[in-house]
Amino acid sequence: EPEVTQTPSHQVTQMGQEVILRCVPISNHLYFYWYRQILGQKVEFLVSFYNNEISEKSEIFDDQFSVERPDGSNFTLKIRSTKLEDSAMYFCASKDNLNTEAFFGQGTRLTVV
Amino acid sequence: KQEVTQIPAALSVPEGENLVLNCSFTDSAIYNLQWFRQDPGKGLTSLLLIQSSQREQTSGRLNASLDKSSGRSTLYIAASQPGDSATYLCAAEGNTPLVFGKGTRLSVIA
Numbered sequence: 001e002p003e004v005t006q007t008p009s010h011q012v013t014q015m016g017q018e019v020i021l022r023c024v025p026i027s028n029h030l031y032f033y034w035y036r037q038i039l040g041q042k043v044e045f046l047v048s049f050y051n052n053e054i055s056e057k058s059e060i061f062d063d064q065f066s067v068e069r070p071d072g073s074n075f076t077l078k079i080r081s082t083k084l085e086d087s088a089m090y091f092c093a094s095k096d097n098l099n100t101e102a103f104f105g106q107g108t109r110l111t112v113v
Numbered sequence: 114k115q116e117v118t119q120i121p122a123a124l125s126v127p128e129g130e131n132l133v134l135n136c137s138f139t140d141s142a143i144y145n146l147q148w149f150r151q152d153p154g155k156g157l158t159s160l161l162l163i164q165s166s167q168r169e170q171t172s173g174r175l176n177a178s179l180d181k182s183s184g185r186s187t188l189y190i191a192a193s194q195p196g197d198s199a200t201y202l203c204a205a206e207g208n209t210p211l212v213f214g215k216g217t218r219l220s221v222i223a
Binding site for chain 2: 033035041042043044045048056089091093098099100101102103104105106107109
């Protein structure tokens, strides 16, 4: 069964460093998303991406964040200068259509020290 | 702004019991309502998607219903098993991407 794949599963980084979280969405999907979940809190929307551009972003997704689809398979989230409060589980998701089921990856646990 | 609430926050039941998890949302103009399962420290596994034109969806022992006008969805789990122990999340999608509730943590005791 097709699945969304995220790497790495766990990343530890020092405050102020740049991190890139990687995702391989399901191959025929067109809509891509990043969400995050701070420990003990709700899953929160960060950004959606369609047709090679951001379609929507939340207040969390400030200038420190960027997304890219560098080739036909990868979808990345970059945090330019990490802060302690960026520590969270980051989930990538994809859909083939706006009104269909969203499939999530297993997440990347980011720990900023 | 869409808000999603799930009640109860935690639930413990003996094996074999049927149970209902509740989800409410404030903005009824949704396209979809999706239920997920999350095991501790793991990703989100999609269980059921109900589109706005549908009233319910079934998958195995799971049945989800949707009442848009009242802003409610329920997830019914029949004959619960210890392997069903997890956190169950509902999420509503409308003019904004999926908005999640905080989840119901389910423990099924053998």
